[in-house]
Amino acid sequence: AQKITQTQPGMFVQEKEAVTLDCTYDTSDQSYGLFWYKQPSSGEMIFLIYQGSYDEQNATEGRYSLNFQKARKSANLVISASQLGDSAMYFCAMREGPGGATNKLIFGTGTLLAVQP
Amino acid sequence: SAVISQKPSRDICQRGTSLTIQCQVDSQVTMMFWYRQQPGQSLTLIATANQGSEATYESGFVIDKFPISRPNLTFSTLTVSNMSPEDSSIYLCSALRPVPLNTEAFFGQGTRLTVV
Secondary structure (H helix, E strand, O other), rough: OOOOEEOEEEEEEOOOOOEEEEEEEEOOOOOOHHHHHHEEOOOEEEEHHHHHEOOOOOEEEEOEEEEEEEOOEEEEEEOOOOHHHHHHHEEEEEEOOOOOOOOOEEEOOEEEEEEOO | OOOEEOOOOOEEEEOOEEEEEEEEEOOOOOOEEEEHHHOOOEEEEEEEEEOOOOOOOOOOOOOOOOEEEEEEEOEEEEEEOOOOHHHHEEEHHHHHHHOOOOOOOOOOOOOOEEEO
16 A cells, blocks of 8 residues: 655754755555645645656756655655745655546655754 | 635534535646644545545545535535534645646645534
């Protein structure tokens, strides 16, 4: 069965530094998608970045990049130049099945990031 | 990306009552989902809302407790029935567009429910 593991319950980073949030996954599907979301204290889920299993290049979106290592089944999120507003819970998620199948997301347990001034 | 309007944003309800949460998407989507996030926890999928047919529930969730409707491609409701304090959670709806646009699953703002 598909599974997402985030082993860091909490992380601290200094403002303007880079931080890596870990995510490993387990799936027997050849086609899958990996997502990262940010959830501030307000509770909304903010989409950050997506990586498809067949994408050869690591995804990047502004200060966010995804370090995708398919053989190791890891999809770590890298936030560069951390800002105070980055303090939030971060969830890694995986889309089950190829496009056209169920497409539901399963989520990891999350990492609480605190950016310190 | 598409926008989902979810309401109410929060509510405080008496035990034994029911609450219906609505989600309206600003464009047609293939898949709509309902999640529950208990305090301090991750998101757990309740069900997939299927247009024109009964929802598909995940293990541990039943239709009598969480009836779901999806009358068209842009709208869905989730009812939390006969509530107890254990139902206090954030409830989130989510939508996914068909391939090749399914690279983002977007969420409503969430409904923060407290049952007293």
